[in-house]
Amino acid sequence: MNAPALETRGLSRRFGGLIASDNVSLKLERGARHALIGPNGAGKTTLVNLLTGTLRPSAGAVLLDGEDVTGLASHARVRRGLARTFQINQLFGNLTPAESLCLAIGERLGHGGRALVSAGQDKAVVLEATELLERFGLTDAMDQKTRRLAYGKQRLLEIALALACRPRVLLLDEPAAGVPENERADILAALAALPADVTILLIEHDMDLVFRFARRISVLVAGRLLMEGEPKQVAADPQVRAVYLGESGHD
Amino acid sequence: MSAIAAPDRVAAHLNRGGRWRPFEIAFWLAIVALIFALPSRALLINEILLAGLFALSLDLVLGYAGIVSLGQAAFFGTGAYAAGIIATLGVAEPLIGLVLASVIAGLLGLITAPLLLRGSDLTRLMVTLGVALLLGELANRNEWITGGADGLSLAAKPVLGLFPIDFTGQRNASLYSLAVLFALFVAARRLVQSPFGLSVRALKENPLRANALGVSAARRLIAIYGIAAAYAGASGALVAQTTGLVSLDVFDFHRSADVMLMLIIGGPGYLYGGLIGAAFFIALKDGVASATPEYWEFWIGLPLVVLVLVGRERIGGFIARWARRAALLAMRGAA
Numbered sequence: 366m367n368a369p370a371l372e373t374r375g376l377s378r379r380f381g382g383l384i385a386s387d388n389v390s391l392k393l394e395r396g397a398r399h400a401l402i403g404p405n406g407a408g409k410t411t412l413v414n415l416l417t418g419t420l421r422p423s424a425g426a427v428l429l430d431g432e433d434v435t436g437l438a439s440h441a442r443v444r445r446g447l448a449r450t451f452q453i454n455q456l457f458g459n460l461t462p463a464e465s466l467c468l469a470i471g472e473r474l475g476h477g478g479r480a481l482v483s484a485g486q487d488k489a490v491v492l493e494a495t496e497l498l499e500r501f502g503l504t505d506a507m508d509q510k511t512r513r514l515a516y517g518k519q520r521l522l523e524i525a526l527a528l529a530c531r532p533r534v535l536l537l538d539e540p541a542a543g544v545p546e547n548e549r550a551d552i553l554a555a556l557a558a559l560p561a562d563v564t565i566l567l568i569e570h571d572m573d574l575v576f577r578f579a580r581r582i583s584v585l586v587a588g589r590l591l592m593e594g595e596p597k598q599v600a601a602d603p604q605v606r607a608v609y610l611g612e613s614g615h616d
Numbered sequence: 617m618s619a620i621a622a623p624d625r626v627a628a629h630l631n632r633g634g635r636w637r638p639f640e641i642a643f644w645l646a647i648v649a650l651i652f653a654l655p656s657r658a659l660l661i662n663e664i665l666l667a668g669l670f671a672l673s674l675d676l677v678l679g680y681a682g683i684v685s686l687g688q689a690a691f692f693g694t695g696a697y698a699a700g701i702i703a704t705l706g707v708a709e710p711l712i713g714l715v716l717a718s719v720i721a722g723l724l725g726l727i728t729a730p731l732l733l734r735g736s737d738l739t740r741l742m743v744t745l746g747v748a749l750l751l752g753e754l755a756n757r758n759e760w761i762t763g764g765a766d767g768l769s770l771a772a773k774p775v776l777g778l779f780p781i782d783f784t785g786q787r788n789a790s791l792y793s794l795a796v797l798f799a800l801f802v803a804a805r806r807l808v809q810s811p812f813g814l815s816v817r818a819l820k821e822n823p824l825r826a827n828a829l830g831v832s833a834a835r836r837l838i839a840i841y842g843i844a845a846a847y848a849g850a851s852g853a854l855v856a857q858t859t860g861l862v863s864l865d866v867f868d869f870h871r872s873a874d875v876m877l878m879l880i881i882g883g884p885g886y887l888y889g890g891l892i893g894a895a896f897f898i899a900l901k902d903g904v905a906s907a908t909p910e911y912w913e914f915w916i917g918l919p920l921v922v923l924v925l926v927g928r929e930r931i932g933g934f935i936a937r938w939a940r941r942a943a944l945l946a947m948r949g950a951a
């Protein structure tokens with residue numbers, strides 16, 4: 366029997382008196398298209414931070430392919446195939462998109478310690494970066510400082526960087542946040558085009574996107590998993606409807 | 617349109633720092649010319665070159681890796697004493713002394729770097745300051761090898777057995793310093809545009825994201841700190857060899873502070889800032905000190921305060937605008 370690609374066991378995190386993550390146990394099979402929804406402040410980003418090692422849990426464990434990685438630093442988890450995007454862009458303002466992507470690709474290939482060759486001499490890295498720039502429509506902007514790019518381009522770079530890690534498990538924290546509606550489809554199309562064996566956890570508020578993308582949905586409320594099921598089940602659940610009452614959600 | 621294939625454009629962009637631009641070539645040639653044109657100022661030029669090398673080391677730490685340090689003198693001093701002691705032990709060739717001294721300083725950097733991985737900028741300032749103080753006190757206590765308050769004097773032998781660099785060869789001394797500075801500068805230029813350099817810059821820009829891309833902050837920061845320490849050690853060793861003297865003040869706080877000022881004056885993060893700042897700082901100190909010996913610190917402080925308050929970019933922009941206007945007027949006058 367295969368271990369789940371990503372699993373949490375009783376994952377909890379306290380901030381002072383606040384319990385932001387409350388005994389969360391999740392399982393994502395290989396190739397899952399799993400959405401995590403819940404109101405603002407439910408603890409979705411906190412959960413991603415616990416999964417990636419950005420935050421240490423107060424209790425519980427994180428497993429990748431059945432192996433306990435709770436003690437590993439975030440950079441070590443990336444090496445094991447776990448990558449993420451950030452709800453609020455986390456980019457390198459004074460590096461260019463080309464430099465940022467080459468950094469990510471070079472690190473994945475283990476070339477990051479090379480100190481005596483110019484980054485552009487690494488053919489494999491350059492080819493892959495070119496391909497990613499092309500795929501995300503960043504070719505024209507590749508040599509501009511990232512902080513000068515329009516927000517939409519920065520958002521695309523945010524996602525391209527995560528893909529440059531060639532993750533086996535990808536965590537997407539509201540990838541379409543702040544992106545105009547007509548451009549959201551592009552982002553989701555790029556994600557839908559990922560290889561079928563990549564395991565994806567998507568956090569998203571736009572219910573149309575969620576229902577189009579996800580084959581399973583978990584609902585997080587006040588740090589706790591309220592329910593998990595197929596989109597139809599979740600949409601029909603009275604508890605979930607109660608939580609989303611008043612929000613302009615799916616009907 | 618797409619005469620150049622896209623990967624080549626990306627590669628060219630990433631390699632762009634490797635091209636020597638005309639102003640860079642002019643910069644280095646001008647230094648050589650100055651050394652030959654002003655033999656009476658050879659000592660001053662040598663002082664500037666070595667302070668520039670010291671500031672270059674701080675630039676790698678502060679300008680590229682974003683580690684604030686008020687104790688870079690720890691490695692400068694270690695390099696100086698190492699070169700002095702190596703010379704008194706009978707190693708005649710200055711180049712060997714130089715290499716050994718910078719390796720020793722670099723190792724000390726690697727050993728102390730883990731102290732800087734955690735904590736805020738303030739704790740880093742304190743830790744770097746503390747290490748330099750500690751080493752100064754160690755040098756003071758261990759008179760048997762450092763000469764204590766009397767210091768060490770060394771009679772440096774000719775470089776490669778051919779070029780004397782003592783007081784009989786002051787021009788040789790500054791050429792020797794220039795050659796080492798240039799070699800280390802070229803290496804630094806390489807370094808900052810390598811994959812390693814990219815990761816160090818990324819760690820400064822956004823450590824959270826760098827980690828999320830698989831960059832191990834600890835390893836990279838320890839490495840760059842060690843490299844910078846070796847650079848500082850080289851500048852200390854060269855000072856020892858070209859002045860023939862090492863005294864306790866090599867570990868002084870004012871050295872760490874001065875080099876920080878030089879880098880801030882010249883601007884961190886593009887490698888030339890330390891050299892330009894060193895030239896500005898030392899020439900100003902030299903000029904002002906001979907004009908008004910009592911107040912020279914004031915006259916150094918004043919432009920610095922202006923620089924910080926107004927901002928280098930705005931001053932640069934002002935000068936550029938002013939130059940454009942002057943050029944425009946000149947053109948109109950010609951028409």
Ligand SMILES: Nc1ncnc2c1ncn2[C@@H]1O[C@H](COP(=O)(O)OP(=O)(O)O)[C@@H](O)[C@H]1O
Nearest residue numbers: 380383385403404405406407408409410411412
């Ligand atoms: N670093 C932190 N320190 C203190 N409280 C935090 C921190 N991060 C998140 N929280 C709190 O934890 C709760 C969950 O936040 P978050 O995970 O960002 O929610 P979501 O992503 O679902 O909107 C919120 O009440 C938030 O204020």
Ligand SMILES: [Mg+2]
Nearest residue numbers: 409410411452
């Ligand atoms: Mg969030």
